Amino acid sequence: MTIGFMNLPNFNSSIVNELGTYTTEDFTAICNHVTETSLVIVRADDDRFPDIDTLVAYAKENKTVASTNGAQASNHIGAQAFANSAGFTYTDLPMGNTADELTSLLGGEADWCVAKAADIAGRTDVRVLASFSAERLAEMPDVPTLGEMGYYDQWLGSSRCIVAPAGVSDEVVAFYEAAFKATMEDAEYLAAAAEVATDYKDAAATAALIEEQQAFTEGLAEGFWYE
Helix, strand or coil: CCCEEEEECHHHHHHHCCCCCCCHHHEEEEEEEEEEEEEEEEECCCCCCCCHHHHHHHHHHCCEEEEECCCCCHHHHHHHHHHHHHCCCEEEEECCCHHHHHHHHHCCCCCEEEEEHHHHCCCCCEEEEEECCCCCCCCCCCCCECHHHCCCCCCCEEEEEEEEECCCCHHHHHHHHHHHHHHHHCHHHHHHCCCCCEEEECHHHHHHHHHHHHHHHHHHCCCCCCC
């Protein structure tokens, strides 16, 4: 049997943008593996933006550039949500993936960007200004949430789901569901994946998450994108 990873909400935005002929009904959820929270970041040596408010003030007076992991992909959604809530517009610089997005930021092509916590784990060349979380992240207690600073006040990030093709039997789903759960709770795995935001959800919860993210992404098409 074929199984694979589904990256939300990139999977959902690809449906909205008609980049493929598939829909959510073409897949069977097995479990969720990782949930990553989005962050607003700048270069560590960029003295223009010591905090999120200075970035917003600057962006209202100057057209900033934000690198993203692709047009209307997860980090672009984050950048747009932040800018909309803060009342400024910016120039999007879509790159092929998050690694290229960060390279663009560090190379000075972009002023700021949105990336996930796992993307910058252990890095000292970027500075986190705010998180897209309901509460401050435990690993970043000094970083405010966007909501507490008066900007976007909902969680936003990515989920990595494990899925199979539609039509797979309940018995097969249950087998893999249990196998991945056992793996994600294994002490050796947890030690090796200490910097990964492991977040096991069973098949039913993962299926609901996929549909929730689909509804969220479809809602962005109306009045969300200013370009």
